[in-house]
Amino acid sequence: MKKLLITGADGMLATDLTRYFQTHSQYDIIKASRKDLDITSRDMVEEMFNMHKPDYIIHTAAITNVDFCEDNIDEAMRVNGYGTENIGVCAEQINAKVIYISSCGLFGDELKPYDEKEPVVLKTEYAKSKYLGEAKIAQSCSRHFIVRPGWLFGGGIQHKKNFVYNRYKEAIKGDEMVAAGDKYGCPTYTYHLAGALMSLLDTEKYGVYHISNDGSASRYDYVKKIITCFGLKTKVKKVDSSSFPRKAPVPDCEIISNYNLKKNGFSLLPSWELAIEDYVNILKNEIE
Numbered sequence: 001m002k003k004l005l006i007t008g009a010d011g012m013l014a015t016d017l018t019r020y021f022q023t024h025s026q027y028d029i030i031k032a033s034r035k036d037l038d039i040t041s042r043d044m045v046e047e048m049f050n051m052h053k054p055d056y057i058i059h060t061a062a063i064t065n066v067d068f069c070e071d072n073i074d075e076a077m078r079v080n081g082y083g084t085e086n087i088g089v090c091a092e093q094i095n096a097k098v099i100y101i102s103s104c105g106l107f108g109d110e111l112k113p114y115d116e117k118e119p120v121v122l123k124t125e126y127a128k129s130k131y132l133g134e135a136k137i138a139q140s141c142s143r144h145f146i147v148r149p150g151w152l153f154g155g156g157i158q159h160k161k162n163f164v165y166n167r168y169k170e171a172i173k174g175d176e177m178v179a180a181g182d183k184y185g186c187p188t189y190t191y192h193l194a195g196a197l198m199s200l201l202d203t204e205k206y207g208v209y210h211i212s213n214d215g216s217a218s219r220y221d222y223v224k225k226i227i228t229c230f231g232l233k234t235k236v237k238k239v240d241s242s243s244f245p246r247k248a249p250v251p252d253c254e255i256i257s258n259y260n261l262k263k264n265g266f267s268l269l270p271s272w273e274l275a276i277e278d279y280v281n282i283l284k285n286e287i288e
Contacts, residue, residue: 004201005030005054007039007087008061012155012162013101013190017058020194030054034061039083042090049090056201058099059087059137062130064161066105067247069126076125081132088140097143099197103130104148104185104210104254111184113216113257116148116208124248134208145200147193150212150256150272151222154190154279157286164276165283167226171234179223181238185254186212187222189275196261196269205264210256213272225273229280 004021008014009031021027030052038044039061049057062080063069069076084100091098107114108121122128134146153164170177188211196211217225220238227234241252258268269275 001026001028002056003028003030003052003054004056004058005032005049005052007032007037007057007059009033009036011060012159013152013193014058014060015156015159016154016190017060017194017197020191021198024195025198027056032061037061039086040078042086045086045090046093049094049096053094054096056097056099057087057091058101058197059084060101062101062133064126066124066126066250069129070124070248073125073129076129077132080126080129081136084133085136085140088137088144091143092141095143097145097201098137098141099145099147099200100133100137102134102146102148103127104150104212104256105251106131106148107251107253109252111253111255113255114210114253115257115259116210117259121251123251126248143204144206146208147197147200148208148210148256149193150186150188151254152188152190152193153276157283164226164279165287167223168230168232168283168287171227171230171232174234176235176237177223177227178237178239178243180219180241180244182240183219183250183252183254184216185219186216186256187272187276188212188269189272189279191279192269192275196266199266203264207260209260210258211261211269212256212258213269213275215271215273216255217272222272225276226280229277230284
C-alpha cells in the first residue's frame, strides 16, 4: 500500500485532505502534526521520513498568519522557506513525490486572473516566505508539485481560521455586518482541492499549479453567499478594505487562473458558489 505523509496534520486543510484520501484512496495516511514534526529541524524531518518511508508527501505546515509574518520576518523565512527546504531535501533522499502548498497571494493589485506564467510581485513578507519555499522545494526535490490554491475554506468548527463558520457566528450576533468590496480572489473548498491533489500525485506532470474553484468573487460577494446559504436575514454591507486595517499590504487581487491544470488535462473544480453550498450543508449538521 502506498504511503502518504501530510505535514501540519491538525490544520484546516490537512484535516480535509486526510478525510478525502481516507475516503477516496487506498493510501496509508501518516499524519505529522506540529507536535510530531518540527519542520525546521532537518534531523527530525530526516528521522521521520526514514522511519515511515512515505511515497508521497503533502506539505501544508506553515505560518499562515500574514500580519504575524510582517512583524516576524526571520521566523516566517525559517518556517515557510527553510522548513520547506528540509522537506524537499529529505523527500529527495527517499525518492518521494512532494506537493508543496504555496499561496495565491504572490501577485499584485491589477484586477485580472493571474496564471502560473505571471511574474510574482510579493507585496507581503508572508508572500516572500512562501515564494522562498517554492524556490527551495524546486531546488531540492526533483519530483515536486507547487500548488497555489485560492482562498481556502473548509475544515471543522474546531478550526480557528474557519472563515465560513466565523462569518456565521458573526452574522447571528446582529442585523448587519460588513465585508470588503475591493479585495478579490477565488474561494476554494479544501475538500475539492484534495481531489485535484490526488490527481496530481498519480502523474509525473511536475511543476507549478494554480488550483481554485471556478469563478472569482470580492470578499463582499463571498460573505454574502455564505450568509445566504445559511438562510440568515443578516444584511451584508459593502465597504472598502480601509475598514479592516492590517499590518500587511495584502494584494487587492488574488484571482488565479488554472492554466496548467487545463493544459495538462486535469479536471477543473466546480464553481465556488456550489462549493460553498456543499460545505454549508455539512457545517449545518456540525452546528446542530
